[in-house]
Amino acid sequence: MKRCARVWLTWHNTVVLLTRERTMMCETNNKNKNVLIDYCSGALNEAQAREVEQHIAICGECRRTVEAQNELWRALDQFAPPQVSVRFNAGLYARIAEEDCAPLWKRWMRRVFEPAVPVAIWKPAVSLAAVCAVLTFGLMVRIPNRAENVQQIRAEHAVDIEQVADALDDLELLTPGSAM
C-alpha cells in the first residue's frame, strides 16, 4: 500500500512538472519575445534576470533558446575586425581640407544633397509632383464642345423620328383596312 502511494506520488509529480513546463514555456516567449535575448545580453536588471532564471529552470523550450543564444553570442565574438588603418586620420583631414577650400556654392550643394542624416524631402515632393501631373493631364484633355453635343443629340433624334415615320408607314400598308 505504502509502495503504491509512493509510485502514485512520483507519477503525479512528473505529470504536474510536465504540465507546468508546457504551460509556462510559451508565456514568456509569447509575451515578450526579446526577454530571452535581453537576458543573454545582460540587459535585464537583477530582479528580471532572476525571474527568467526561475522560468528557464522549468521551461525546456526557453532553456534551449537561452543555450542556443549564448552559443550564438560566443560564435559572434569570433568576428573581430582588423585594426583601423594608420592612414585613416590623414585621409579624413585631407578630405576636410578639401571641403574647406571648396567654393561656397559647392559646399552649399553638398550640404543640401548630402545631409548628415537622411531627410525625407522626396515624400512631399513626389506627392506634389503627382498632384501637378494629374492637374496638367486634366487640363490637357479636350473637353467636348456643348454646341456640338446638342447638334449630335438632335441628329440622333432626327434619325429616331424618321425611323418612327417609316415604321408607321409600314404599319399602314400592312393594315387590311387602309389598303382598301
Add this chain to the structure above:
Amino acid sequence: MEAVAALERDAELMLRVRQGDTASFALLLDRHRVPVVHFLYRMIQNQAVSEELAQEVFLRVYRSRERYEPTAKFTTWLFRIATHLALNWIRDGRKEKGQESLDEDLIEGMERQVAAKQLTVEQEMLNEVKLREVRDAIRMLPAKQRAAVLMHKYEELEYSQIAKALNCSESAVKSLLFRAYETLRARLAHMA
C-alpha cells in the same frame, strides 16, 4: 554614471566643434573612430570601403557642425549617419564590386590572428572556417536586420538608439532583432 558623463562630454565637444574648435573634433574622432569603422567593416565586410565610409561619416559630422543640436545622444546620431551610408552602399549594389577584396581581407586578418596567438595549423584552419561561417551568416541577413544585430551585439546600443539609427520604432527593432537572431541561431547551430 561614467556613461552619462561620457555622453555629456560628447555633446560638449561637439558644441565646441561648432564654435570652430578643431581639437575637440580630434578628440571626438579618437573616441569614436574605432567603433564606427568596426561597425561599417562588419556591415560591408571590406576594410577599404568601410574606412572610406567611416571617413565620410566624420566628414558629414564636421560638415553639419554648425547645425548640431544636442537633442539626442551623439553616438545615436553618429550611428544613424553610418547606418544610412552603409545601407545606401549596399542598396546601390556596390557590394559586388567590393567583394573581390573580401577573401584577401580574410586571409590578411587570419594571418594577423595566427601571428598574434601562435596557433597550431588545425586550430588555425578551424578558426578560419568558423570565422568564415560567422561572416557569411551575418552577410546573408537582410541589411536592416544586419545593422540592428551589429549595433545591438557589438556596439551595445539600446533599442531606442537602434530605432533612431534605423529610423523606425522600438517594436520594429525588437522584431528585427528577434528574427535576425533566430536566423543566425539556425545557421550557426552546428558550431555549438
